[in-house]
Amino acid sequence: MKKYSLLLFFILICSTGIAQSRKSVSILGDSYSTYEHYLYPDTNAVWYFQKVRANNNVSSVTQTWWHKFIKENGYHLCINNSFSGSTICHTGYRKEDYSNRSFITRMNNLGCPDIIFIFGATNDSWAEVPIGEYQYQNWSKKDLYSFRPAMAYMLEYMQNRYPNVEIYFLLNCDLKIEINESVKTICAHYNIPCIELKDIDKQGGHPSIKGMEQINEQLKAFITQQKSMK
Incomplete structure (x- = not known):
C-alpha cells in the first residue's frame, strides 16, 4: 500500500510539473477577440455570441483565432480582456470619451501570462480618432486621447508591467495608412513584434470562420519564423 501511495505521489508531482510548464496566454483586444462568457471581466461588451449572428458564421469559441492558437500549441488561457468597440486611446466613436473601456485602461488587468497578444487599432481607425504626434515620454491625460x-x-x-513576457501586436488588414504606419513605427521603437495580417476573410466587418483560421495560421507562421531567427 505504501508503494502504491508513493507511486501516486510521484505521478501527481510529474503531472503538476507538466501543467506548470505550459505557457499561458493573455489577450488585450477588441471585438475580434471577444466571445460570450470567455472574457474577463465578464461585463466587457461582446461581439461574438454563442447564438450565431446573422452576418457572421462563427458559431463556437473553438473557431476563434485565439482558442485555435492556444489549443494547437499546447498553451493555456490566462485572461482574455477584450472589449467590443474599444479603442487604444481614450477617444471613441463620435469623439466620445472611451476612457472606461480603452486599451490603456484595461492593460493592467491581464494576469501573469507568459505571452500577451495585443490585437487593436481597428476601432481607432474606424472611429477616425485624432492621430496625434509621436511621443515617447511625459504623457499627459490629454495626450492619451490621441x-x-x-x-x-x-x-x-506593458513592457514595465509584464517583464520577461513575450508581447506581440496583431495589426488588422484594411486599416487607414496612417494607423498602420503609426503602429509599425511605435512597435519598432519598443522592439515589439508587429504581425501584419493579410487578406483576412470577413463577414460583417469581422473575421469569419475562414478569417479566424487565417489569423491563426499567420500568427503561427510569424512566431515560427521568429523562433528560427533566434
Whole structure:
C-alpha cells in the first residue's frame, strides 16, 4: 500500500510539473477577440455570441483565432480582456470619451501570462480618432486621447508591467495608412513584434470562420519564423 501511495505521489508531482510548464496566454483586444462568457471581466461588451449572428458564421469559441492558437500549441488561457468597440486611446466613436473601456485602461488587468497578444487599432481607425504626434515620454491625460501617444504609452507601460513576457501586436488588414504606419513605427521603437495580417476573410466587418483560421495560421507562421531567427 505504501508503494502504491508513493507511486501516486510521484505521478501527481510529474503531472503538476507538466501543467506548470505550459505557457499561458493573455489577450488585450477588441471585438475580434471577444466571445460570450470567455472574457474577463465578464461585463466587457461582446461581439461574438454563442447564438450565431446573422452576418457572421462563427458559431463556437473553438473557431476563434485565439482558442485555435492556444489549443494547437499546447498553451493555456490566462485572461482574455477584450472589449467590443474599444479603442487604444481614450477617444471613441463620435469623439466620445472611451476612457472606461480603452486599451490603456484595461492593460493592467491581464494576469501573469507568459505571452500577451495585443490585437487593436481597428476601432481607432474606424472611429477616425485624432492621430496625434509621436511621443515617447511625459504623457499627459490629454495626450492619451490621441492615437500615437496612447499607443506608445501602452507599449512602454506593458513592457514595465509584464517583464520577461513575450508581447506581440496583431495589426488588422484594411486599416487607414496612417494607423498602420503609426503602429509599425511605435512597435519598432519598443522592439515589439508587429504581425501584419493579410487578406483576412470577413463577414460583417469581422473575421469569419475562414478569417479566424487565417489569423491563426499567420500568427503561427510569424512566431515560427521568429523562433528560427533566434
